[in-house]
Amino acid sequence: MSQSPALISMDGIEKRFPGVHALKDVRFDLRSGEVHALMGENGAGKSTLMKVLSGVYQPDGGTVSLDGTPMTFLGPKAAQDAGICIIHQELSLMNDLTAAQNIYIGREPRLGFGRLDEARLNRDAAAIFEQMNLDLSPTVMVGSLTIAKQQMVEIAKALSFNSRVLVMDEPTAALNDAEIAELFTIVRRLRDEGVGIIYISHKMDELEQIADRVTVMRDGETIGTVDAASTPVSEIISMMVGRVLDQSALALPDVSAAPIALEVANLSRGLDIRDVSFSVRKGEILGLAGLMGAGRTEVARAIFGADPRDGGTIKVHDNPVDITSPADAVAAGIGYLSEDRKHFGLATGMTVRENVVMTHLPRFTSKFGVLNEPAMRDASQDYIKQLTIRTPSDSQEVRLLSGGNQQKIVIAKWLLRDCDILIFDEPTRGIDVGAKAEIYKLMISLAEEGKAIIVISSELPEVLRLSHRIAVMCEGHLTGILSREEASQENIMKLATQTTSTPQEATA
Amino acid sequence: MSATSDTPQTLSARMAESGATQKLLAFASLVALVIGFSIASPNFFQTSNILAILQATSVNGVLAIAATLVIITGGIDLSVGTLMTFCAVMAGVVLTYLQLPMFLGIVAAIGTGALAGCLSGTMVAKMKIPPFIATLGLMLILKGMSLVVSGSRPIYFNDTPGFDMISRGSLIGEFIPSVPVPNGVLILFLVAGAASYILSRTVLGRYCFALGSNEEAVRLSGVNTDRWKIAIYSLSGAIVGIGGLIIASRLNSAQPALGLGYELEAIAAVVIGGTSLSGGRGTILGTLIGALIMAVLLNGLRILSVAQEWQTVVTGVIIILAVYADTVRRKKSA
Numbered sequence: 001m002s003q004s005p006a007l008i009s010m011d012g013i014e015k016r017f018p019g020v021h022a023l024k025d026v027r028f029d030l031r032s033g034e035v036h037a038l039m040g041e042n043g044a045g046k047s048t049l050m051k052v053l054s055g056v057y058q059p060d061g062g063t064v065s066l067d068g069t070p071m072t073f074l075g076p077k078a079a080q081d082a083g084i085c086i087i088h089q090e091l092s093l094m095n096d097l098t099a100a101q102n103i104y105i106g107r108e109p110r111l112g113f114g115r116l117d118e119a120r121l122n123r124d125a126a127a128i129f130e131q132m133n134l135d136l137s138p139t140v141m142v143g144s145l146t147i148a149k150q151q152m153v154e155i156a157k158a159l160s161f162n163s164r165v166l167v168m169d170e171p172t173a174a175l176n177d178a179e180i181a182e183l184f185t186i187v188r189r190l191r192d193e194g195v196g197i198i199y200i201s202h203k204m205d206e207l208e209q210i211a212d213r214v215t216v217m218r219d220g221e222t223i224g225t226v227d228a229a230s231t232p233v234s235e236i237i238s239m240m241v242g243r244v245l246d247q248s249a250l251a252l253p254d255v256s257a258a259p260i261a262l263e264v265a266n267l268s269r270g271l272d273i274r275d276v277s278f279s280v281r282k283g284e285i286l287g288l289a290g291l292m293g294a295g296r297t298e299v300a301r302a303i304f305g306a307d308p309r310d311g312g313t314i315k316v317h318d319n320p321v322d323i324t325s326p327a328d329a330v331a332a333g334i335g336y337l338s339e340d341r342k343h344f345g346l347a348t349g350m351t352v353r354e355n356v357v358m359t360h361l362p363r364f365t366s367k368f369g370v371l372n373e374p375a376m377r378d379a380s381q382d383y384i385k386q387l388t389i390r391t392p393s394d395s396q397e398v399r400l401l402s403g404g405n406q407q408k409i410v411i412a413k414w415l416l417r418d419c420d421i422l423i424f425d426e427p428t429r430g431i432d433v434g435a436k437a438e439i440y441k442l443m444i445s446l447a448e449e450g451k452a453i454i455v456i457s458s459e460l461p462e463v464l465r466l467s468h469r470i471a472v473m474c475e476g477h478l479t480g481i482l483s484r485e486e487a488s489q490e491n492i493m494k495l496a497t498q499t500t501s502t503p504q505e506a507t508a
Numbered sequence: 509m510s511a512t513s514d515t516p517q518t519l520s521a522r523m524a525e526s527g528a529t530q531k532l533l534a535f536a537s538l539v540a541l542v543i544g545f546s547i548a549s550p551n552f553f554q555t556s557n558i559l560a561i562l563q564a565t566s567v568n569g570v571l572a573i574a575a576t577l578v579i580i581t582g583g584i585d586l587s588v589g590t591l592m593t594f595c596a597v598m599a600g601v602v603l604t605y606l607q608l609p610m611f612l613g614i615v616a617a618i619g620t621g622a623l624a625g626c627l628s629g630t631m632v633a634k635m636k637i638p639p640f641i642a643t644l645g646l647m648l649i650l651k652g653m654s655l656v657v658s659g660s661r662p663i664y665f666n667d668t669p670g671f672d673m674i675s676r677g678s679l680i681g682e683f684i685p686s687v688p689v690p691n692g693v694l695i696l697f698l699v700a701g702a703a704s705y706i707l708s709r710t711v712l713g714r715y716c717f718a719l720g721s722n723e724e725a726v727r728l729s730g731v732n733t734d735r736w737k738i739a740i741y742s743l744s745g746a747i748v749g750i751g752g753l754i755i756a757s758r759l760n761s762a763q764p765a766l767g768l769g770y771e772l773e774a775i776a777a778v779v780i781g782g783t784s785l786s787g788g789r790g791t792i793l794g795t796l797i798g799a800l801i802m803a804v805l806l807n808g809l810r811i812l813s814v815a816q817e818w819q820t821v822v823t824g825v826i827i828i829l830a831v832y833a834d835t836v837r838r839k840k841s842a
């Protein structure tokens with residue numbers, strides 16, 4: 001490779017947030033005319049680094065240089081003026097305006113007295129589209145375009161600023177194969193014209209197609225920069241996951257002969273869930289792994305009836321059930337412990353007792369509609385003992401308890417409702433290490449009692465320690481189910497980044 | 509389904525997004541209503557009655573145009589009714605209490621409207637008060653202020669000859685005596701034309717739609733969104749001031765107790781006309797059609813001797829149906 005000079009060079013970048021050291025001595029450089037992929041797990045620091053580059057965040061240390069000159073970008077506008085443009089994953093377009101109007105928002109050519117020169121606006125936009133070799137009418141409403149075309153409009157907008165640095169954050173997340181090919185054509189053309197492109201993606205197969213160099217980040221640090229062509233994917237994956245953690249697997253009972261408690265077949269919902277099938281046995285813990293946005297929570301919500309599904313069948317203990325609402329799911333014995341306890345799981349201003357019995361009040365109500373306080377107290381105190389919830393009494397407000405104990409109250413709620421299929425969504429998020437171990441123990445004892453459990457978790461070590469089997473999702477597809485013996489961080493990561501191209505998609 | 513392929517879907521989505529279907533529906537309903545009432549009663553399709561309907565539309569139409577601007581930005585304005593009254597009262601203060609010339613009364617009404625709009629715009633943009641609350645507060649403040657300033661008594665414009673001609677006279681009738689369209693109606697169409705031009709041809713109009721479509725994106729594009737929002741609310745207020753002049757002239761007095769309820773009729777007209785309450789989409793033409801539908805409906809029901817109470821019930825039903833149509837449309841395009 002030719003050694004073209006560094007267009008961007010970031011050196012020793014430091015960024016701290018309260019309680020988090022988000023970027024530690026990060027190095028990154030970009031040459032003009034290259035596509036430089038930035039890889040890393042969720043939370044590795046990629047987005048924070050890009051926010052530093054684009055002036056959204058000010059670094060606490062280190063320098064950002066453009067053409068060898070140290071720069072300080074005090075805001076997104078300053079970075080934009082210097083020729084650095086970010087295309088966010090969440091496109092920031094105005095659906096009710098045309099493509100040309102979107103590109104020149106805030107910079108409309110005027111005729112005086114605040115009148116718009118719409119003709120010139122459309123002419124200028126058309127010129128950019130032509131330069132991109134893009135067949136798009138400047139006057140088309142952006143809201144009527146596909147995501148792929150909307151992305152092209154974003155790129156056109158970036159070009160209209162004469163951008164020399166283009167940051168693309170997971171640009172292919174919502175695109176199909178044909179659209180990805182079209183996007184890559186334009187990316188390559190821009191690269192050949194000397195634009196430097198920072199490409200953030202989770203998809204390994206795209207690296208080979210588009211990237212010249214790859215930089216891997218983990219836990220806020222730069223792990224290394226390698227040549228894309230000469231580095232095998234497996235090496236990049238091990239750079240991404242490479243931490244050493246307590247891997248000692250927890251002892252789990254053998255359930256290979258147990259009857260199937262929950263069977264899901266061909267579950268689908270738009271682009272989020274695409275033909276997902278799996279089953280969970282009585283007493284089994286099934287891990288559900290995948291990167292953010294892979295569709296794990298969506299699967300849980302569809303099974304639970306919180307979102308409507310387009311297709312698929314659900315069987316509980318071999319009986320088909322038609323679940324169209326959470327009430328149906330609960331009646332079928334399915335409980336869902338949301339990833340956001342505070343929002344969906346608990347009334348934090350109310351007492352432990354009130355929270356435990358809340359979803360099952362009819363049981364504690366006399367036939368005249370009067371609540372039976374003593375029965376409620378007995379039930380909540382039972383669970384406080386059984387789950388070792390640490391609280392001074394059952395009349396303590398839930399908000400005063402620790403995260404781990406709050407999580408146990410959510411579990412108590414569902415146990416009280418006789419759910420024998422429990423879906424835990426990120427059960428240990430925001431919980432300290434000691435409490436985590438306790439939640440694990442509780443989940444295993446629930447499994448031993450014969451509950452079927454699905455655990456959604458972004459922490460691979462957690463899934464590995466806890467699960468009989470691990471189902472991995474990527475872009476709404478179930479890309480594989482690994483047995484305990486087969487499962488490793490590398491194997492899961494491979495499945496979690498495996499883009500399956502389904503021929504049905506193109507014609508559907 | 510996916511947004512990745514198939515054109516027919518995109519096409520229907522485009523139809524839904526432009527609000528074209530709703531506007532077409534609204535226009536068809538208007539025509540159907542006119543035909544229906546004409547058959548039901550021979551008194552309906554008479555020149556005098558049609559002019560009465562237009563006359564009745566003029567105030568609500570102007571207020572609805574003002575509300576349209578704000579609603580397109582994704583906001584809502586509950587103060588248009590009582591602001592209209594307050595503007596009329598201020599005209600009364602200038603003309604009747606201070607005995608100043610008529611054009612100053614006109615300036616006072618429109619200026620008061622613009623100032624009040626500037627105030628609600630500032631509350632929404634700078635103080636980050638939700639538009640519903642900001643304009644609800646302003647609605648009550650203005651209702652009270654109208655009573656305070658006027659001493660709860662109507663202010664008559666008997667000392668300003670010609671003031672009643674602003675609305676009741678007919679400039680068109682002077683030239684074409686067979687079509688004596690009242691000036692109030694002429695003003696409505698002039699305001700509609702101007703608002704239409706502003707929305708489609710000026711920077712202000714562009715930011716109206718842009719703000720309603722994705723305010724954060726506009727802000728990130730380096731546009732001073734606060735300033736433009738205040739400008740839009742101010743313009744809307746000025747248009748309400750014109751509405752205040754029309755009603756004051758028609759009644760030849762400022763009635764300080766009037767105004768409450770007008771804002772809801774205006775919003776109803778906007779929604780019936782296909783402007784999305786979630787912002788980003790809307791047209792003045794649609795709003796005009798919406799205002800006409802409401803006027804035709806009330807007039808027709810009155811001619812058919814339907815009791816006043818029932819007229820109110822029907823208005824309520826129409827508003828719900830129109831908002832329901834808006835929800836259905838949004839769900840389809842989502």
